[in-house]
Amino acid sequence: MKIIQTALFTIFSIFILALPLASQAELGGNLASINQEQKTFGSTLSSSTQTGYTIYTQTINPGLVIKEYLTTNGNVFAITWKGPNLPNFQVVLGAYYSNYLTALQNNPRAIFVQDDNIVIESGGVMGGYLGRAYLPKQFPAGMTPANLQ
Amino acid sequence: MLFLREFLTVVLRGLLITFFAIILVACGGGSSSSSSSDSDQSSLPSVNLSANSISINVGAGTAKNVNTPYVSVTICQPGTNICKTVDNILLDTGSTGLRVLASTITSLQLTQVVVNYAPILECASFISGDAWGPVKLADVKMSAEVASSIPIQILADPSYSTIPSACGGSQNTQISTTLKTNGILGVGLFINDNQSYFNCVPTALNNCRISLSLAPNLQVQNPVAAFPVNNNGVILKLPSVGATGAKLVTGSLTFGIDTQTNNSSVGSYVIPTNSSGLFTTIFNNTTFNSSFIDSGSNGLYFPSGSLSSVLVDCSSFTLSGFYCPAVTQSYMASLTLKNNVLSNVSFSAANAKTLVANGNYAYNNITGQIGGNLFDWGLPFFFGKSVFIGITGRTSSAGIGPYYAYTN
Numbered sequence: 202m203k204i205i206q207t208a209l210f211t212i213f214s215i216f217i218l219a220l221p222l223a224s225q226a227e228l229g230g231n232l233a234s235i236n237q238e239q240k241t242f243g244s245t246l247s248s249s250t251q252t253g254y255t256i257y258t259q260t261i262n263p264g265l266v267i268k269e270y271l272t273t274n275g276n277v278f279a280i281t282w283k284g285p286n287l288p289n290f291q292v293v294l295g296a297y298y299s300n301y302l303t304a305l306q307n308n309p310r311a312i313f314v315q316d317d318n319i320v321i322e323s324g325g326v327m328g329g330y331l332g333r334a335y336l337p338k339q340f341p342a343g344m345t346p347a348n349l350q
Numbered sequence: 351m352l353f354l355r356e357f358l359t360v361v362l363r364g365l366l367i368t369f370f371a372i373i374l375v376a377c378g379g380g381s382s383s384s385s386s387s388d389s390d391q392s393s394l395p396s397v398n399l400s401a402n403s404i405s406i407n408v409g410a411g412t413a414k415n416v417n418t419p420y421v422s423v424t425i426c427q428p429g430t431n432i433c434k435t436v437d438n439i440l441l442d443t444g445s446t447g448l449r450v451l452a453s454t455i456t457s458l459q460l461t462q463v464v465v466n467y468a469p470i471l472e473c474a475s476f477i478s479g480d481a482w483g484p485v486k487l488a489d490v491k492m493s494a495e496v497a498s499s500i501p502i503q504i505l506a507d508p509s510y511s512t513i514p515s516a517c518g519g520s521q522n523t524q525i526s527t528t529l530k531t532n533g534i535l536g537v538g539l540f541i542n543d544n545q546s547y548f549n550c551v552p553t554a555l556n557n558c559r560i561s562l563s564l565a566p567n568l569q570v571q572n573p574v575a576a577f578p579v580n581n582n583g584v585i586l587k588l589p590s591v592g593a594t595g596a597k598l599v600t601g602s603l604t605f606g607i608d609t610q611t612n613n614s615s616v617g618s619y620v621i622p623t624n625s626s627g628l629f630t631t632i633f634n635n636t637t638f639n640s641s642f643i644d645s646g647s648n649g650l651y652f653p654s655g656s657l658s659s660v661l662v663d664c665s666s667f668t669l670s671g672f673y674c675p676a677v678t679q680s681y682m683a684s685l686t687l688k689n690n691v692l693s694n695v696s697f698s699a700a701n702a703k704t705l706v707a708n709g710n711y712a713y714n715n716i717t718g719q720i721g722g723n724l725f726d727w728g729l730p731f732f733f734g735k736s737v738f739i740g741i742t743g744r745t746s747s748a749g750i751g752p753y754y755a756y757t758n
Binding site for chain 2: 241242243261262263264283285286287289290291302304305307308309310311312313315320321322323324325326327328329330331332333
């Protein structure tokens with residue numbers, strides 16, 4: 202019985218310890234976290250300044266394009282992705298990765314999270330995946346989800 | 351202390367029960383059925399229907415999940431008669447390439463694909479999670495068709511049980527833990543799968559972190575595209591099912607389009623896709639320009655939009671994400687054909703909770719939520735139709751791939 206309890210405690214500890222590791226970046230992150238991400242992925246990075254926000258675009262083998270939207274204060278308030286494969290969600294969703302995992306467990310075929318604080322949409326077929334994740338309360342004035350490319 | 355230990359035990363028991371429940375729910379699509387006496391249908395092997403056709407079964411199978419199409423595939427050591435026929439493989443038009451659980455082919459010795467003296471490991475993306483494992487060469491046989499010495503992916507290979515963070519890491523996102531089928535046969539629109547590949551030896555430059563640019567012919571291949579003949583696509587034909595579903599239906603997977611007398615596309619509605627395999631559906635006065643046809647999806651998934659007061663979420667743990675309208679809804683959607691001609695498709699959205707209570711496995715009226723401009727024509731679309739999958743760059747009377755086509 203004690204052995205079982207010890208094993209369970211170990212499982213429990215791993216469970217607890219794993220959570221903070223997921224909170225390193227990215228949605229809700231900043232430019233520094235994007236630069237770190239670029240090193241992690243070995244991606245190319247470019248930026249495009251729009252009225253009220255900036256888009257940082259990474260392209261990663263085998264052709265995945267990830268766009269991150271930053272406010273003028275430097276906060277990532279939205280991410281879109283499109284490509285033959287899916288992004289590393291633990292990295293790009295940062296603190297919101299747990300929301301993704303919950304959605305995955307609820308319905309593994311169609312990832313759909315929508316509440317006041319966070320929206321995550323992911324779908325498509327191998328070769329043509331796409332999706333987006335954003336923080337509705339942090340959109341700059343005049344910007345709407347329809348403006349996400 | 352005693353209190354703490356008891357408390358922990360209670361908490362842990364709760365966590366473990368939750369964990370188990372999640373695994374049950376996560377098998378391939380989320381709507382696990384509580385049906386009890388289906389052990390007679392737990393194996394659903396294909397039979398050969400002709401030299402270029404095998405049977406498809408939609409039934410309980412190993413997953414015991416709704417709308418799961420199963421086929422059998424024979425896997426051989428290249429150029430030999432040392433083979434293993436693996437049943438209960440998910441037939442998936444939404445992916446490319448064959449992936450099998452290592453435990454199903456332990457009798458085979460397959461050679462690994464090696465680049466820069468290091469074995470190639472793949473991380474393939476599925477919406478339902480990551481597929482991690484080595485790439486090996488095998489002959490892949492179905493009916494009289496053989497794809498010789500093509501790269502396939504081995505899942506849950508005990509030699510590669512450490513999964514790098516670049517492929518989901520230790521987080522429980524691996525499809526091998528939730529699949530509940532023996533593998534996935536991807537017969538989608540593409541020749542190679544175009545996913546992430548890694549060299550993982552410590553001295554290699556990329557070291558399991560940055561994906562390689564791997565030549566297309568070394569990537570996991572669509573077996574159909576590698577057949578000597580009948581290699582321009584496939585046809586999935588499934589019978590109609592009634593409004594309350596069916597326990598088991600059997601259809602056919604035919605290789606080639608307009609190459610034999612049994613695979614004509616004459617009279618079909620042809621849906622050309624963009625190079626990513628996506629096309630446009632118009633539904634409820636909304637344009638969904640990221641539409642796809644996917645036998646690996648167990649429902650029709652689309653945003654409820656202005657219908658959200660009718661298409662309410664089932665809101666039960668095992669059916670979260672599916673629609674549970676109070677009464678069955680009948681809808682019409684338009685698919686974009688060649689020259690922007692529209693073709694109308696009717697479908698129904700029944701109450702998913704009521705449906706699964708029937709204990710059946712094939713339903714044409716299960717629907718659920720998805721976001722953005724996505725419209726996922728999953729397995730319900732296939733019932734009562736022949737659906738054609740035209741491989742990229744390959745020609746038939748229907749046109750040059752990538753395209754989907756269908757006849758009623």
